[in-house]
Amino acid sequence: MTNIKEEEKANLIMSLRSMGIISHDVLSALESTPREIFIPKHLSHYAYENRALPIGFNQTISQPYIVALMTEKLSLNSNDIVLEIGTGSGYQTAIISKLVRKVYTIERINPLLVEAKSCFKKLKLTNIVTKTDDGFTGWLNMSPFDKIIITCSLSSVHEDLLFQLKVGGKCIAPIGNNSGKQILKCITISNKREKDNWEDICEVKFVPLIRNN
Ligand code: SAH
Numbered sequence: 001m002t003n004i005k006e007e008e009k010a011n012l013i014m015s016l017r018s019m020g021i022i023s024h025d026v027l028s029a030l031e032s033t034p035r036e037i038f039i040p041k042h043l044s045h046y047a048y049e050n051r052a053l054p055i056g057f058n059q060t061i062s063q064p065y066i067v068a069l070m071t072e073k074l075s076l077n078s079n080d081i082v083l084e085i086g087t088g089s090g091y092q093t094a095i096i097s098k099l100v101r102k103v104y105t106i107e108r109i110n111p112l113l114v115e116a117k118s119c120f121k122k123l124k125l126t127n128i129v130t131k132t133d134d135g136f137t138g139w140l141n142m143s144p145f146d147k148i149i150i151t152c153s154l155s156s157v158h159e160d161l162l163f164q165l166k167v168g169g170k171c172i173a174p175i176g177n178n179s180g181k182q183i184l185k186c187i188t189i190s191n192k193r194e195k196d197n198w199e200d201i202c203e204v205k206f207v208p209l210i211r212n213n
Pocket of ligand 1 (some may be wrong): 085104211
């Protein structure tokens with residue numbers, strides 16, 4: 001990697017810090033993950049700008065600030081088993097995989113998953129399990145999970161999905177519709193389910209979750 005890229009990356013990390021990301025572990029995971037390999041070559045000069053970028057098939061790689069924020073809000077532990085719905089480029093998956101025991105990730109567009117898997121291989125990330133599918137109802141066979149992250153917007157989180165979390169587990173998801181307002185929400189599961197805690201984090205803009213029929 002050139003020095004220019006290193007300098008751009010250092011500036012990005014500094015700006016994430018100034019935007020309120022305080023977790024040292026999250027910032028180091030971003031610092032040690034080359035975002036340029038997850039985006040199309042002709043856009044690699046934008047890799048360390050704080051913006052979402054197209055990755056083909058009408059999908060986008062999320063903005064680094066949102067990746068850092070979602071990761072931080074999940075309060076990940078090194079022993080955690082995490083489910084991600086919407087692998088996309090695999091960038092968010094790679095960041096999480098550096099902080100936890102195992103990541104299960106589901107993507108409905110197979111060619112995106114093929115690309116993402118080649119990035120995981122390049123980075124020697126061996127704790128990621130993938131499948132091509134509609135992830136709306138989660139991955140029951142592999143549950144329970146400590147954390148669930150949904151990286152596409154949906155109008156509500158399906159109860160089947162929340163039942164795949166352990167007590168004390170967290171789910172982070174953009175809730176709302178594609179044309180209206182979407183709010184990033186973090187749900188923490190309590191032992192009395194009616195007491196689950198729903199926290200609104202901020203307004204966001206994600207591509208929509210699409211169901212397979
Ligand atoms: N975190 C990713 C964001 C990808 S965009 C990144 O930084 O690259 C959201 C992804 O969700 C898209 O790749 C889209 O294909 C996928 N997606 C949409 N609906 C889905 C569904 N029902 N199941 C699984 N993945 C879905």
